[in-house]
Amino acid sequence: MIRHRWLLLLFRVIVGGVFIWAGALKIGDPLGFAQSIKNYQVVSPTLAFLIAVALPWVEVLSGAFLISGVFKRSSALLISLLLLGFIGLVALALARGIDTSCGCFGSLSRRADLSLILTDAVLLVFSLCVFFTRPARRNH
Amino acid sequence: MKSLLRGVLTIIVLSIVLGAAVNLRLLRRFAAGEFRQGFIDRREYAGIRFITLAETEDLFAERTQGTEGLLFIDSRGGDDFAAGHIPGALSVPLERIQRSRKTAPGLVTLDFPGAQTLIVYCEGGDCQTSISLAKIIHDKGYKDIRIFAGGWAEWHAAGLPEERSR
Numbered sequence: 001m002i003r004h005r006w007l008l009l010l011f012r013v014i015v016g017g018v019f020i021w022a023g024a025l026k027i028g029d030p031l032g033f034a035q036s037i038k039n040y041q042v043v044s045p046t047l048a049f050l051i052a053v054a055l056p057w058v059e060v061l062s063g064a065f066l067i068s069g070v071f072k073r074s075s076a077l078l079i080s081l082l083l084l085g086f087i088g089l090v091a092l093a094l095a096r097g098i099d100t101s102c103g104c105f106g107s108l109s110r111r112a113d114l115s116l117i118l119t120d121a122v123l124l125v126f127s128l129c130v131f132f133t134r135p136a137r138r139n140h
Numbered sequence: 141m142k143s144l145l146r147g148v149l150t151i152i153v154l155s156i157v158l159g160a161a162v163n164l165r166l167l168r169r170f171a172a173g174e175f176r177q178g179f180i181d182r183r184e185y186a187g188i189r190f191i192t193l194a195e196t197e198d199l200f201a202e203r204t205q206g207t208e209g210l211l212f213i214d215s216r217g218g219d220d221f222a223a224g225h226i227p228g229a230l231s232v233p234l235e236r237i238q239r240s241r242k243t244a245p246g247l248v249t250l251d252f253p254g255a256q257t258l259i260v261y262c263e264g265g266d267c268q269t270s271i272s273l274a275k276i277i278h279d280k281g282y283k284d285i286r287i288f289a290g291g292w293a294e295w296h297a298a299g300l301p302e303e304r305s306r
Contacts (some may be wrong), residue, residue: 031179046170065147074144075147079150
């Protein structure tokens with residue numbers, strides 16, 4: 001995997017920053033986010049509400065931990081799993097012909113479409129690079 | 141591996157605790173039965189409420205008998221509206237309104253002269269356009285908005301009067 005530490009740091013800052021931003025925008029409007037989740041027509045309203053309460057915090061914390069380096073690989077794993085879930089959800093919505101806003105950035109959200117899947121896929125690659133790169137052992 | 145999972149669990153548990161702590165009041169309101177029909181904050185949107193088919197029928201009957209100030213609003217797309225709608229309903233496709241708000245916000249007036257009680261509906265089932273449109277209309281100053289959650293599907297299934305337009 002990638003050994004260039006500055007490149008990995010850049011990946012961490014990009015992915016972590018996007019997740020902090022996305023989570024922070026949703027923390028202030030849990031009902032709006034719950035509505036966005038419900039629009040995908042995959043989970044019940046109760047589950048949509050509970051996800052809307054907790055998920056933004058998962059995004060903010062994992063993003064912050066990824067940048068800071070605390071629980072770095074755990075955060076990268078969690079973010080990768082979330083991104084896989086987001087990609088699957090948007091793909092499912094497209095396949096079912098559901099025309100909705102992604103809900104990913106609160107009121108600044110864009111349409112759930114193919115370009116969103118591509119964006120998530122790029123973030124997923126960055127995140128997986130961080131996850132699969134183990135810290136180099138020091139030889140003294 | 142253990143430390144990896146420990147880290148994941150720590151983040152998840154911390155997130156649940158923080159989310160629950162910050163949204164404690166909202167969680168209580170949800171537990172009390174609020175937000176089950178739609179995620180509308182009654183304090184923010186005090187003028188919006190959900191109504192059943194029976195209530196919608198009553199309002200339709202009142203309107204048919206000449207009661208003024210009642211207006212049915214169909215938030216579905218133009219084609220769906222043309223294929224069948226509640227008689228006398230006004231077509232206000234949410235998609236068009238949202239597009240206009242982005243391209244020419246000054247031109248979106250949403251004025252319904254003479255209307256005091258607005259009954260908004262969409263397809264029914266999981267459709268959300270009626271809720272979104274109701275919020276927009278509420279923000280324009282209308283304070284008596286009813287959302288017919290069953291929507292067109294329930295109205296049509298009940299064999300109630302229909303109107304088609306070309």
